[in-house]
Amino acid sequence: MTKTFKALIAVLTLCLVVAGCGGSGGSDTGTAGNTGSGGSGEKITLSIWHNYSGDDLRAQTMRRLIDEFQQEHPDVTVDSQPIPTDAYRQRIQTVAAAKEMPDLFLTYAGSFTDEFQKASLIQPITDVLEEHKDWADGFLPGATDIYTYDGETYSVPVAMSATSFLFYNKELFEQNGVAAPTTWEELLAAIEKFKAAGITPIELGNQAPWVAQSTLFGVLADRVTGTDWFMKAKDGNGAAFTDPQFLESLKYFKQLVDTGAFPEGANSLDNTQAEQQFIQGNAAMIMNGAWSISNWAAAASEEQMNKVGITLFPAMPNGLGEANTITGGPGGGFVLNANLEGEKLKLAKELFYKLSNADAQKAIAESDSMVMYNVEIDESKVTPLFYEAFNLVKTLQFSPVYDLYLSAAGGEAVNNGLQEIMLGGEPASVAEKLQTTQEAATGK
Known part of the structure; x- marks a missing residue:
């Protein structure tokens, strides 16, 4: 069990004593210890946790699919717990510390799922893929690799994680005589021009510290260091986060901070507020997924919507990475509690398939959301902006999102380090903390 899980055990224990930790509710939750009717006539309760809590089209689509499953299974109680994205990771990690997992829950590709698999908290869905071969063959190449351990697959993505589009306000750019930046120098010049006009150059809501890393820094750093270097550094295999190229990446980020690219108090704004500020025309650009x-x-x-243009983060001076990339890859998917068995396991697999099958992938895509699935979308059902982004992604390669590949502690170190830089911290200190933390987590 990792240090992150161990550290959370005490927190969970206290929560359980005081208030039940906000779990699936009461004793009839349908979680690991309650395997359902099994012939007793007792109604089965199936719990599912996810982050589809908002009013966006994808969230509405996923909640509709869960409701449909409930209607199709009137003898089953589906206990659906939508948890806001910024709180979701902590909630899941907290219940994982005491091995009190929901029956199904949304996970994220990479180190987040690695923790659950290593702790034997989830079980494979390989048999579901084998049962529905046509569906399984529809995933894009590599879509399930990150969810596969020792030949067994534990999830499939219900999203494509494309985290670092550069959105820009075409009207503000035209009014100020600015073109979409393709180089670092052009980006800096655009920032200065918008600042002079009293316009926030790059909107950012980094209250949840993953935002700056996932949407901006990761792609900036990859442009500088290249992906191969990062993969070696995360494993402690001939590269380190104290290397000059990574330190240079942090200095570039600090340059954005020092030039006033971001709004004042960006660490106190959440990402939703930042999105609203941008779409309302109060900022020239935003890096987001x-x-x-x-x-x-x-x-x-x-x-x-018609004012929004979409492009990629610009090339970096003397960068070792590819310019035609976006951070991302397979997005989140659902996983099954390792303790499920019998009729309850069968129902959980049915719900898993309901939320992940070809029809679901098409519905998700037509809710203006990227998927890692070979699906044809009806252009009339999506916005022009999504259709443009959907076709743009087809021309790109993916580079790594840092906190999906780093250890949980390493991800926290880089995320918190970027917040520190935004508050005046020094790149060298952040690099050293990240290296020390990742070494301790990986033993290398």
Whole structure:
């Protein structure tokens, strides 16, 4: 068990004593210890946790699919717990510390799922893939690799993680005589021009510290260091986060901070607030993921959407990485509690398939959300911005999102380190902390 899980055990124990830790509710939760009717006539309760709590089209689609499953299984009680994204990771890690997992829950690709698999908290769904071969063959190459351990697959993505689009306000760019930046120098020049006009250059809501890393720094750093270097550094295999190229990446990020690229108090704003500020025309640019398109499609006007342009983060001076990349890859997927068995396991697999099958992938894509599935979407059902992004991604390669590949502690170190830099911290100190933390977590 990792240090992260051990550290959370005490917190969970206290929560359970005081208030039940906000779990699936009461003793009839349908979690690991309650395996359902099994012939007793007792109604089965199936618990599912996810982060589809908002009003964006993807969240609405996923909740609709869960509701449909409930209607199709009137003898089953589906206990669906939507938890806001910024709180979701902590909630799941907290219950994992005491091995009190929901029956199904949304996980994230990479180190997040690695922790559950290593702790034997989840079980494979390989048999579901084998049972539905046509569906399994529809995933894009590599889509399930990150969810496969020792030949067994534990999940499939219900999203494509494309985290670092550069969205820009075409009207503000035209009014100020600025073109979409393709180089670092052009980006800095654009920042200065918008600052002079009293316009926030790059909107950012980094209250949850993953945002700056996942949407901006990761792609900036990859442009500088190249992906091969990062893969070696995370494993302690001939590279380290104290190497000059990574320190240079942090200095570039600090340069953005020092030039006033971001709004004042960005560490106190959440990502939703930042998205709203941008779509309302109060900022020239925002670095964000494909999820923003789904959010805006649900809440913004057609006029606001038509003002949004989409491009990639610019090339970096003397960078060793590819310019035609976006951070991301397979997105989140559902996993099954390792303790499920019998009729309850069968029902959980049915719900898993309901939320992940070809029809679900198409419905998700047509809710203005990227998927790692070979699906044809009806252009009339999505916004022009999503259709443009959908086709742009087809031309790109993926580079790593840092906190999906680092250890849990390493991910926290880089995320918190970027917040420190935004508050005046020094790149060298952040690099040293990240290296020390990752070494301790990996033993290398």
